[in-house]
Amino acid sequence: MSKIHVQDLNLYYSSFHALKDVSMNIEACRITSMIGPSGCGKSTLLRVFNRMNDLIDGVRIEGEVLIDGKNIFGRDILLSELRKRIGMVFQRPNPFPISIFENVAYGPRVHGLAKSKDLEGLVERCLSAVELWEVLKDKLHHSALSLSGEQQQRLCIARLLAIEPDVLLMDEPCSALDPIATAKIEELCFQLKERYTIVIVTHNMQQAARISDDVGFMLLGELVEFGQTDKIFTNPVDQRTNDYISGRFG
């Protein structure tokens, strides 16, 4: 059974048809990237998985999304539990304006997961996992806003790991970062994929080719093609995919 199963998904922002009959299967412990030009709906699709679109007025969703076989739009779904399992990293790093320690401790605190004693160990483990511990262990009580962009993005990932999700959604996580920082975040993704299912939205085709196992190409709200990365990039079935990856538009 696939980790995320999407069947005939349609999404409307009021009258705008943003996702059209999207069907796909995302497998566990792989990196799946979604590519396509701006406005093609790739971020919208990502935000379906943790139901962030609920925050927007006038959104209507049809179709089915099953995560581990469970319908995420079902009545028995607790939104906070869903979002705890399906973590999200945003385009711009968005650490809270509180200390580094409190940023990582935020998730466990709101879910009542850890006693304050265990919290220190947990913060250390999460920061180590994103390779920030050595650099920041003496600055844990500094404001998270004092960090560099890359460090902030790492911190946001550490913040997610603290609530032990099993899916990580990344919405263009490197678009605000320089190439070196991008390489480091990609490196981190490779390490994380052993334990997490990662879905990453990117407009950077090289990035998709470098890091992902599977690729989905979207255009105007449609999922044009979905498959293994090397296959999509070397031998795409659809002409539009071919045009896009060879740089004819986008």
Next chain:
Amino acid sequence: MLRIFKTRETITKIQQRQISEFIIEKLIFLSGLASVLFVILIFVFLLKEGVSLFKTVSLKDFLIGKFWYPISDPPRFGVLPLLMGSLWVTLGAVLIAVPLGLGCAIFIGQIVPRSLRDYFKAGVELLAAIPSVVLGFVGLVTLVPLVRHLFHLRSGLTVLSGSLMLAFMAMPTIVSIIEDAFNAVPKSYREGSFALGATQWQTIYRVLIPAAAPGILAGVMLGMGRVIGETMAVMMITGNAAILPKSFFDPARTMTATIAAEMGEAVRGSSHYFALFAIGIVLFLITFLVNLVADFVLHRKK
């Protein structure tokens, strides 16, 4: 292009434009200057009249004197009961208005459905539009008897009544500034918090309130400034007795009420007259300080 500059009428047109530009610029400059100038003139006048008191009364007797008997013989001009009256009423009003205002701002800005938001906002703004004397009048016939009944007092004209009334008058200021502070918090903080599975309330009190803290504090300070300066309503319902209040159930008289009530009967040039101006200086300094702190807090981050 060149031809335009050669004709005589266009040259006069350009000159006209330059002249009107010059006049408008100077007019705007003058209006800007006027506001600063008036503040300085008022302060100088206040200072000149108020300081004259200290030719006959020592500063110490004025500041820590416990009795305000301006027309007894000899008169006594102790501002302390009036100062404490103002502070008690203000403290009470702030204690009531801040939690209420914070809750109201959170409700209007974060919780109420978008379609109803404007109605609630208009309601709060309407509160600001009620003249204070009308509020005082309504308070006198409704709030005062209520306070008397509830707490079994001999009179409902107490600090508490004044605080309740003033809390409502400070609400619009507090609510609108706090709401602005919440709106200024980046949306990404809210999203980030929700994406971690936090509930709405957790997001509000763990992320939004800390992020908006300077604005919240500024709202509180400005609301406080409004309360200290308020005169009419508070004069009508706090009992107007110039004694040192010992609890919220004592009557009191504020500095503003004293000036308003006695200025008409004080003989111009008398110690009494100067004493009222001295109160004015104290009041001015307090509001100035409050506004200064609010301003400092609000702009510290930039």
